Amino acid sequence: MNVRTLCLSILHEGEASGYDIRRMCTEGEFAYFVEASYGSIYPALARLEDDGLVVSRVEQQDGKPARKVYSITEAGRTAFVAELSGPLGEDVFRSPFLLFARFVHLLPRDLVEARTNEFLQRSVEGLKRLDEAAADHECTPADRWVISYGRAVLTVAEQYFRTHMHELNDMARAEPHRKAAE
Known part of the structure; x- marks a missing residue:
């Protein structure tokens, strides 16, 4: 499992902004599964989009900068299930x-x-x-x-x-x- 798979897992549950994904990966419920640094999430999302596994749209916000919202594609859902079906890596515990x-x-x-x-x-x-x-x-x-x-x-x-x-x-x-x- 890697950061790309972690991003797909979050988007499998529903669309999210890059900020939302980053928050869930680093301090939210998904932080327990795979280590994902701030610097690894946005490049992973860009590669997922380049590979057609996610799509994004820009959403305007009142009084705030626009945000990019990601959603998983059917190909992304298939890739996510394939990744889950593969061999699991060793659990890593850091303290x-x-x-x-x-x-x-x-x-x-x-x-x-x-x-x-x-x-x-x-x-x-x-x-x-x-x-x-x-x-x-x-x-x-x-x-x-x-x-x-x-x-x-x-x-x-x-x-x-x-x-x-x-x-x-x-x-x-x-x-x-x-x-x-x-």
Whole structure:
């Protein structure tokens, strides 16, 4: 799966502007599937349009610049299903927090405690967002399955974190790092 497939998946659900697609890919419900940077989405949309898989139209807005709205073509729907039918790549998990945890011994305890509490709060908020998404009456059974899977993963991660976050705090330095010149 790649950014082109991700764009087709969004447009399979309905037409969207480039901004809407970018938002869904980077912070919305589609951000969980494939990593898509701001700089990769617009070139992917241009290639999809060149390949006849999407079409666009310019839509005027009152008091705002015109926006380009994309929709998927029949060829795009066929290409999307073909991509979904192909072999799946490996799941990729990236976590800035895990890099932080790997080097926690270099950091002062108060900072580590603050970051672990922030991470726990973000996990709780993530579960809350999934609960809200599951309550949406427009969710399909497939949407609910994906949300339930996400909930299960986050619940296990949260339980592990609550049980073991004290270990990270204990690995942190008791004193802030002092400069050698002091």
